Amino acid sequence: MSALYSNEKQVAIAAVRRACILTNSVFNKLVKNETLTKDDKSPVTVGDYAAQAVINTILSKAFPDDPIVGEESSSDLRTPSSSSLRSRVIELANEALQHDLAPGDSSAWGIGPGATQSEGQLLETIDRGSFAGGKSGRMWTLDPIDGTKGFLRGGQYAVCLALLVDSRVELGVIGCPNLPVDPSKPDGARGCLFIAVRGQGAEQLTLSGSDPKTLSIPAIASEDISNSLSFLESVEAAHSSHGFNSRVSDILGLATSPVRMDSQAKYCCLARGEGGAYLRMPTGAGYREKIWDHAPGSLLVTEAGGAISDSRGQPLDFGLGRDLGENFGVVAAGKSVQADVLAAVKKAGEEEKSKA
Numbered sequence: 001m002s003a004l005y006s007n008e009k010q011v012a013i014a015a016v017r018r019a020c021i022l023t024n025s026v027f028n029k030l031v032k033n034e035t036l037t038k039d040d041k042s043p044v045t046v047g048d049y050a051a052q053a054v055i056n057t058i059l060s061k062a063f064p065d066d067p068i069v070g071e072e073s074s075s076d077l078r079t080p081s082s083s084s085l086r087s088r089v090i091e092l093a094n095e096a097l098q099h100d101l102a103p104g105d106s107s108a109w110g111i112g113p114g115a116t117q118s119e120g121q122l123l124e125t126i127d128r129g130s131f132a133g134g135k136s137g138r139m140w141t142l143d144p145i146d147g148t149k150g151f152l153r154g155g156q157y158a159v160c161l162a163l164l165v166d167s168r169v170e171l172g173v174i175g176c177p178n179l180p181v182d183p184s185k186p187d188g189a190r191g192c193l194f195i196a197v198r199g200q201g202a203e204q205l206t207l208s209g210s211d212p213k214t215l216s217i218p219a220i221a222s223e224d225i226s227n228s229l230s231f232l233e234s235v236e237a238a239h240s241s242h243g244f245n246s247r248v249s250d251i252l253g254l255a256t257s258p259v260r261m262d263s264q265a266k267y268c269c270l271a272r273g274e275g276g277a278y279l280r281m282p283t284g285a286g287y288r289e290k291i292w293d294h295a296p297g298s299l300l301v302t303e304a305g306g307a308i309s310d311s312r313g314q315p316l317d318f319g320l321g322r323d324l325g326e327n328f329g330v331v332a333a334g335k336s337v338q339a340d341v342l343a344a345v346k347k348a349g350e351e352e353k354s355k356a
């Protein structure tokens with residue numbers, strides 16, 4: 001008998017890998033007019049749209065009844081002023097879909113190389129990601145490029161896909177094309193794939209599928225926290241409060257500065273033993289975190305033996321819709337230290353309130 005979600009896992013890996021090849025090649029050729037600014041002022045590139053088109057196509061072929069909560073929508077692409085951008089997205093997506101998507105087994109899942117799709121078909125496929133989410137049933141959540149700002153800088157970004165069943169994350173696959181395979185060799189080979197299935201553990205492969213490693217977050221004793229722990233935090237100050245994190249770091253007496261990195265690559269690094277804690281606290285602007293920014297990363301952390309919650313210690317709720325509801329931040333760490341980090345976060349919060 002095959003393991004639970006084994007088909008979903010193979011399809012998700014094939015889809016994420018294919019999208020990573022696409023985004024990698026787009027980065028090398030990206031020109032200025034291939035990026036748009038969305039209504040919320042965040043950037044989106046031809047790479048984000050084409051990767052969503054490719055992954056949604058593959059998911060729709062393999063699991064036609066599954067809804068998808070995806071970050072991007074085609075509405076900005078459909079305007080007359082976006083015609084060259086739109087053509088580029090269609091060209092990139094069709095190019096990616098011509099390859100054998102999952103060599104070896106593609107025909108078993110109906111995801112072999114497909115016929116060229118029309119502009120209308122691909123725009124509709126992007127919009128298969130418009131599902132509203134919710135408490136019950138099976139659904140996928142997709143961030144075709146997480147850390148678009150990192151992608152544009154040539155820094156870290158991630159292609160992120162998760163399967164949710166009755167608001168629990170059951171499977172997470174994250175591709176990090178720019179992440180060093182071996183953290184001790186930052187200038188060595190790059191390109192990693194992270195996979196977690198509930199109850200089956202977490203692993204890292206190279207993007208080409210070799211060198212599998214089981215992931216496990218090393219334990220840190222409370223008395224070693226100040227010397228052994230450092231925070232993984234956002235690069236963008238608008239995405240999480242650097243000042244709050246710095247206060248928490250002082251309370252814990254951390255000797256090492258935080259590591260700033262774009263995207264869910266932070267969760268991947270935590271899961272393979274880097275840093276020791278992920279801290280993302282709201283900036284106070286009323287932003288609601290999106291499920292695609294945390295679903296696969298959260299399972300990766302727990303399957304590697306870590307713990308994740310909001311800053312009150314409550315579980316993240318993936319059943320509320322496209323976002324995680326009122327923003328109480330995210331705190332993830334190894335099981336042995338998450339309570340210590342939460343206590344320091346609480347203390348920093350109380351200090352902030354008493355000053356206000």
Ligand SMILES: Nc1ncnc2c1ncn2[C@@H]1O[C@H](COP(=O)(O)OS(=O)(=O)O)[C@@H](OP(=O)(O)O)[C@H]1O
Nearest residue numbers: 145146147148149234235236238239261262263287
């Ligand atoms: N105001 C605000 N607060 C919190 N988060 C926000 C905010 N605005 C955007 N986003 C989301 O941040 C995602 C990028 O991930 P990170 O913040 O971890 O990386 S980084 O900030 O780029 O360093 C980014 O994901 P992508 O849009 O996929 O790049 C956004 O979903």
Ligand SMILES: [Mg+2]
Nearest residue numbers: 042043071148
């Ligand atoms: Mg975005």
Ligand SMILES: [Mg+2]
Nearest residue numbers: 143146147293
């Ligand atoms: Mg994102």
Ligand SMILES: [Mg+2]
Nearest residue numbers: 071143145146
């Ligand atoms: Mg994104």
